[in-house]
Amino acid sequence: MKPSKMLQTALGLCTAALIVGCNQSSTAPTAQAESKRPEYVMSVPVTAGDTPQTLEARYGGRVVEFNAEAGVAIMGTGDGQTQALNMQALSLSGVRAEPNRKQFRGGGVAMMSGSRSMWAGGSRSMWAGGSRSMWAGGVYASVAENTVSFQQVKLERAHALAPNLGAGVKVAVIDTGLDLGHAAFAGSLAPVTEWKDYVGGDAVPQEEGTLGVGGYGHGTAVASIVLQVAPLATILPIRVLDSDGAGDTDHVASAIYYAAEQGARVINLSLGSVTRSDVIEQAVKYVTEKKNILVVSSAGNENTNAITYPAAHAFDGADGDRSLSVGSVNARDLKSSFSNYQKDKLELMAPGENIFAAGPGGLLVSWSGTSMAAPIVTGGLALALGQTLSVGLKDVTKKMTENGQDLYTGGLNSAYKDMLGKGRLNLERFLTNAVKY
Structure with missing residues (x-):
């Protein structure tokens, strides 16, 4: 490592340590702070010459996100401060206001169980230089508890087929x-200048809360699962969900646009809403169609015949070429009891039960939920993008679903026939058909 790089890494780790030290405890948002959040939001078109001020004069409300490149702005109202909406102008533009506050939840927030031992594996240095030390005799040595789940998706073969391991x-x-100071993320995070916290309104996306309560630890787990699958990928942490695991529509949408600005190639959304959101759909449509970013969304954990959004519109339109909806199966390839399902909407399944991951405070914890299945898929896409593709980018997610493991052979999952997508993730088949050798 060059001296400048070593200094940059050291500074990053020191900064993370200071950040964690300042954020170990937290309190819930006050009612006053909550009342300042927009009650309703909408996406409005931005044309040449528009500014936040001209849009506010035209439509009323307040601009909370202005993206001239995307040609869209997100406007909010109902926060006790902004003027009334100009309904005639909104109607002429085909714009619809939608609820904003706490519309999204992390999928699997309430599913945590099992061990809370100290994290002992997953160090980035274990994989430096193409080392295969994470596998020993078919056992996933870094987090041995995940061996069965990772054998299920053929991860050992995937690491051999994609030796760059998601680098770049x-x-x-x-x-x-x-948990920005967790050992699982040492050397694996984007520069601190790129971090973002929409909940706290700053650049320190540190987990806040109490382990086992609400959504605390959810993002830490999700990010560490991505890195277990693609060990040399880089994680861009963006906080949009509070300690209860709930988040506002405008925060989620702004985060999607922000991820594109920072050069993300894959976005993981282990969250969802039961209500379709035009604001979120436009954001996903923009980053997939215009920025060629792949977006993975969890299907939800209510065991209902309707997956949550944005997963539910991952199959729709041109953005469907670069989006995936993901449900959960157990170690026997049976649909998880909690996983949502839906014909022609749910696209792929992956292991999502008792997945061991990093937990705040240097811990190793176990989670269940479609939130855990999604980052396994996300990591698989990162493995492919770290190599030279043999197919066009718009066909990558298609190759992943087409090469899934059949979930209906021998009457398996007969009650959910055609409702579990095209099968369970098989990384060996996927990479064999998507990467040049």
Whole structure:
């Protein structure tokens, strides 16, 4: 490592340590702070010459996100401060206001269980130089508890087929934030200048809360799962969910646009809403179609025949070429009891039960939920993007679903026939058909 690089890394680690030291405890947002958040939001078109001020004069409300490149602005109202909306102008533009506050939740927030031992594996240095030390005799040595799940998706073969291990691929984890000082992320995070916390309104996306309560630890787990699959990928941490695991629509949308600005190539959304959001759909459409970013969304954990959004519109339109919705199966390839399902909407399944991951405070914890299945898929995409593709980018997610493991052979999952996508993730088949050798 060059001296300048060593200094940069050291400074980053010191900064993270200071950040963690300042954020170990937290309190819930006050009612006054909550009342300042927009109650309703909408996406409005931005044309040449528009500014936040001209849009506010035209439509009323307050601009909370202005993106001239995307040609869209997010406007909010109902926070006790902004003027009334100009309904006639909104109607002429085909714009619809939608609820904003706490519309999204992390999928699997309430599913944590199992061990809370100290983290002992997953160090980036273990994989430097293409080392295969994470596998020993078919056992995933770094986090041995995940061996069965990772054997299920053929991860050992995937690491051999994608020896770059996701190097050079930035993955945005839009979630509850991270335990920024956890050993699992040493050397694996994007520069601190790129970090973002929409909940706290600053650049320190540190997890806040109490382990086992609400969504605390959710983002830390999700990011560490991505890195277990693609050990040399880079994580861009963006916090949009509070300690309860809930988040506002405008924060999620702004984070999606922000991830694109920072050069993310994959976005992981282990979160969802039961209500379709035009604001989120436009954000995903922009980053997939215009920025060629792959977006992975969890399907939700209500065991209902309707997956959550944005997963539910991952199959729709042109953005479907670069989006994936992901549900959960257990170690026997049976649909997880909690996983949502839906014909023609759910695209892929992956292991999501008792997945061991990093937990705040240097811990190793176990989670279950579609939130854990999604980052396994995200990591698989990062492995492919770290290599030279043999297919066009718009066909990468298609190759992943087409090469899934059949989930209906021998009457398996017969009650959910055609409702579990095209199968369970098989990284060996996927990479064999998507990467040049």
